[in-house]
Amino acid sequence: MRVTITDIAKRAKVSPSTVSRVIADNPRISAATKEKVLRIMKEMNYHPNIIARSLVNQTTKIIGVVMPGMAEQSLQHPFYPELLGGIASMANNQGYKILLANVSTVDEEREMVKELTFGGITEGIILLTSRDDNPTVDQLVKNGFPFVVIGRTENPYVNWVDNDNFLIGYQLATHFIEQGHQEIAFLGYSPGYMVTRDRLNGYKKALQEHNIPFDPALVIESKFISDNGYDLMKQILVKEKRPTGVIACDDLLAFGAIRAIHEAGLRVPEDIAVAGINNVPLADYYNPPLTSVKINAFSLGTKAFEMLRTIMGSEIQSYNRAIIPAELVVRSSTQR
Amino acid sequence: MRVTITDIAKRAKVSPSTVSRVIADNPRISAATKEKVLRIMKEMNYHPNIIARSLVNQTTKIIGVVMPGMAEQSLQHPFYPELLGGIASMANNQGYKILLANVSTVDEEREMVKELTFGGITEGIILLTSRDDNPTVDQLVKNGFPFVVIGRTENPYVNWVDNDNFLIGYQLATHFIEQGHQEIAFLGYSPGYMVTRDRLNGYKKALQEHNIPFDPALVIESKFISDNGYDLMKQILVKEKRPTGVIACDDLLAFGAIRAIHEAGLRVPEDIAVAGINNVPLADYYNPPLTSVKINAFSLGTKAFEMLRTIMGSEIQSYNRAIIPAELVVRSSTQR
DNA sequence: TATAAGCGGACAAACGTTTGCATTGAGGGT
C-alpha cells in the first residue's frame, strides 16, 4: 500500500489540506509545521500521486508525440531519434513528460489521437507527418486540441515547424549548376509527400533561373525513404542521356546511388557528382564524403515543443509557422 | 468543458454507474439501455477520462522507458529507435502506452525513476543501460518496482534482456581466425560498459582456443559509440606490428576504420579485413559491404516488454533473463 | 396466492489530491 497524503497528515497531527499546502509551499503555513511535515514526508518516503493531482487540477504535464510507422524501417533513420531528442530535452527542462505513440496505419493514428485528445492524459500533441492528405490533422483542427505538426502542412489552421524544403532543393540545384552541371537527376521524389514536392520545386526554380530546361525523365520517383538508392540509380544509368549530377532526397539514397555508380565503373564526383539530404553522421565518413544538407532535426524538435507550449498557454487563437534553417554542407562528392 | 459520464447519464435518464457498466460491457445491463446509452455517447462525443479511471482502479496502462542521453549523439544510432520500435509495437498490441524519459545525467536518471515509480503513473519500467555501476538499478530493486533492464546486469535481482555479447565476440574472432588471420585488433573497448567487456572476453576465448597469444596492444579503447573509428584506426596503423583484421564494436566505428585504411593506401579486405557489430542498414551498401552482427534490436524490445508484462502480472517474485540470438552476417569486408 | 429467485438498475463510497471557505485563537486598538 502506497503512502498517501492522509497518512502523513495523521502522523503529523495536521489535516490533509495542510500537508497539501506544505507540498505546494504555500506561505500560509507556519515554518514550524512546514518543517515538521517535511520531515515526516521524508521519513515515510512519501511521493505525491500524480494521477490524483491531475484529476483535480486538470493538468498532467504530459504531451503526446505521434510518430508514424515506428515498427518500420523509417524509424531506423537517424532523423527521427534526433528529432525526438530535441523534443525530449526541451520537455524535460519544463517538467513535461512525453507519451510516445507509434502508429502503423492511418486508422491506428486516428484512434490514437482520439484517445490522446479526449482521454485527458495529454495536454498537447506533436504530430510527425509529411503526407499532406492527413485526416488526423483535420480531426485535431476540428476539436480545437493544441497540437503542432512537424512538417509543412497546407491546412491553414495548423501550427507547424519545418525546414524550408523549397530552399533546400533550390540551394542544392544551384550548387550543382555552379559546379558546371546541366543534367541533374532528382532521386527519390515521392508525390504523396510534401517534403519531396517542395524540394523538387526548388530544384526546378534553380534550373529555370539558369535557363536550363527541366527534363521530367531525370526525376526518379520512389517510396520516400524506404527504397534504396542503388536500384533507383541503376534506372538512371541505363538511360541514353546520363546525368552528370544526382540530387538524392536522402543520404541513404545517395549512398546507394554511389554504390551503383561505382559498380558501373564510374567515379564520384568526376563522372557523376552526388549529394544527399539530412547529413547523417556517416556522410562525413563515407567514401567519398558526401555533400549533404544539415537539417537540424534537434532544433526542429525543440522548436516544436516551444510552439506547443505557447499554444497551450495562450487563450488567444493563433496559427504559427516556424522555419528551421538548413545548411548546405559541401564535401568531396560534389567537388571536382 | 469536457463531456463526462454524468452528462451521459442525465441525458439517458440512467445513473452514472449504468453508463460505466455499459462502457465496460457489463452483462447486467439490458440490451435496450445499452443501446440507448451507446447512442447518446456517440451523439455527445463522449470519451472516458483516463485519469479518473486510473485513479480508481490503480492502473494506468502506461509503462516508462528510460533512455540515457537522448540529447547526445548516442541516440542517433539506429540501434535505439529500432529497440524503441520493438517495445512500442508490443506495447501497442496490449493497449499500453509508453512514457519516454530521456535523461542526461545520473542524477536526472535517479530523479526521473523516483518520479515514475512513486508517482503512480507508470506500472513498470524498461531501463536502457549498459553501464554496470548503475545506482538507479539498485534503487529500483530496493523498492520492488517492476522493471526490466536492456543490457546484461550483474546485480542478481534484476530482470534483463540482452544479446550474448560474449558469443558475439567469440564468433567474430573465430570467423577471422578461420579466414587465416592471426593479428586481430579489437576496436572500441570501453571499460565502463559491460557490453564491450563481454565482447572482448569472447574474442579472447576464441584466440585462446586457437592458441593465438592475446596482445593487449591490439585492443583500442574508446568512449563506446561516440568516438569515431577513423581516429582509432589511425592509432593502429602507425604501430609497427600492423594487424590483418579489425573487429570494431560498432558498424559506425568500422566505417571510420575502413576510411582510415583506404587513406593509408591499403585495401579492405585484401590488406586488412574489417567487421562491425549491429548490422546498420548501410552495412550492406557500404563499399565494401561490411561484415557485421545482426543484433535484432527490435526483438530485444519486444522481449523486454513481454518480460515486463510477466513480472507486472505475477504475484510470485522471480528473476528472469532472456538472450536474444544475434547472427553473424558475413560480407565482402572480411572475405578474400 | 405467497414467496423465492433473478434481473436491471440506482446509491454511495472510494481512489488521492487541491482549494474555497469556515473556524479558531491570539494580539492590538479603542
Next chain:
DNA sequence: ACCCTCAATGCAAACGTTTGTCCGCTTATA
C-alpha cells in the same frame, strides 16, 4: 472588556470514474 484583524489551520466539496451492495420489479415455483 470589547471588537476587529490577521495568521494558521481544518472542513468539505470537487475532479470523473468504478464497484459492492441494496432495492424494486417481474417471473417462475411450490
